[in-house]
Amino acid sequence: MSEATSELPAESEANPSPLASDKTAEVIRLLALVTLTAGLFALCAWLSVPLLPAITWGVALAILAWPMHLKIRRHVSRPGLAAALSTVAVVALILVPGLLVTYQLAREATSAAQRVSGDEAAAQIREKVVSIPGGKQVVKWFDRAGIDAEKEISQIIRSSTQGASDLVQGSATAALQFLIAVFILYHLFHDRAEFLGGLRDMLPLSVEESNFLMKRAADSVHANLYATVLTSLIDTVGFGFAFWMVGLPAPFLWAVVVFVLSLLPVVGSGLVWVPAAVYLALSGHWIGFTALVGWGLFTSIAIDNLLYARLAGGRMRMHEVPALIAFLGGLAVFGVSGVVLGPAAFAVTFALMEVWKRRMRGVSVSPSVS
Known part of the structure; x- marks a missing residue:
């Protein structure tokens, strides 16, 4: 056994x-x-x-324009028609100013290209360099080294002119991204409740906690686009006025280029004002050179970074340091879409930390999505 x-x-x-x-x-x-x-x-x-820019901006525009859509929805009983009217209104608000700016850009780009032909401008710059103390020795050194300075300058000017032309003409890829963003925008107006409901079901959170996260994400979109547009407008107006005061050609054209590039803090607008300052120095306009460099450094430090962080950080309920890191990091990783995605990721992360903190304290969250 x-x-x-x-x-x-x-x-x-x-x-x-x-x-x-x-x-x-x-x-x-x-x-x-x-x-x-x-x-x-x-x-x-x-x-x-590949469609990340279209998705990002479609969602961002839907968040920004939702109050307008609610007003239209009160007067239009059919959801599909209300969504279509809201979409048309948003597109009009983007395209009409865009077309006017493009027209003015085309005029000034053509005028600038006529006034600044590559070979002629290169010869003028060579003369300016020779007239500067010590400049003649620099030109002789280039000649002894076998470097055709005039040819190199001509190529730089031609490439700059071509870059401005490309900016005006746009591309088929950008047009496709815009159309997809409009398509997403319409369906977010029409099916917002369905999208939010599906997102809540996917999150391992309660309804209140999901709404809390969505509210923080929406606030980050509002805060960042508001701060970005405001700082870019300050850059544009300031540099446009400065370009006009110092007598640079096509000030409106370059002011618009500054607006686009000012989405890239510290470095962006410098791609325009630094060469302009060098041109003024070579031309002997030292007062204009000093003023332009001073304004450029001030905007790079105080407006594009400090003012942005203060404007955006408050509404996101985030300190200025992580707000700035989110913005710059988003741009580095996602490009222009990072203006929305970077801060939104930080805002949602901080909101999740708040959820964990309240769970540990036994306190519920109850804010709803606006």
Whole structure:
């Protein structure tokens, strides 16, 4: 009897129970499901990357224009028609000023190209360099080194003119991204409740906590676009006036270029005002050179960074330091779309930390999405 009893554990180990086998199979199926789900999510994200600018700006415009859509919805009973009217209104607000600016850009770009032909401008710059104390020695050094300075300057001027032309003409890719953003915008107006409901269902949070996260994300979009546009407008007006005062050609053209490039803090607007300051120095306009450099440094430090961080950080309920890091990091990783994505990621992360903090304290969150 004792021998038979001693053999039972060995027999049990050799032949596991059906219950243990079922548990193992269930774990394997669960792991397979998790792996498949993660892989498909990664595939969807990979497929969405080329359209990230369109998705980002479609969502951002929907958030910004939602109050306007609510007003239209009160007077239009049909949801589809109300969404279409709201979409048309947003597109008009973007395209009409854009077309006017493009027309003015085209005029000034053509005028600037006529006044600044590559070879002629290169010869003028050579004369200016020679007239500067010590400039003649620099020109002689270039000649001894076999460097055709006039040819290099001509190529730089031609490439700059071509860059301005490309800016005016745009591209098919940009047009496609814009059309996709408009398509997304319409459906976010029309199916907002469905999208938000689906997102809430996917989050492992309560309804109140999900609404809390969405509210913070929406606030980050409002805060960043408001701060970005305001600081860019300050840059544009200031540099446009400065270009006009010092007598630079096509001040409106370059002011608009500054507006576009000022989305890239510290470095962006410098791509315009630094060469302009060098041109003024070579021309002997030292007062204009000093004024332009002073304004450029002031805007780079005080407006594009400090003022932006103060404007955006307050509404995002975020300190100025992480607000600035989110903005610059978003631009570095996602390009222009990072203006929205970087701060939104930080805002949602901080909101999740707040959720954990309140859970640990036993305090509920209740703000709803605006």
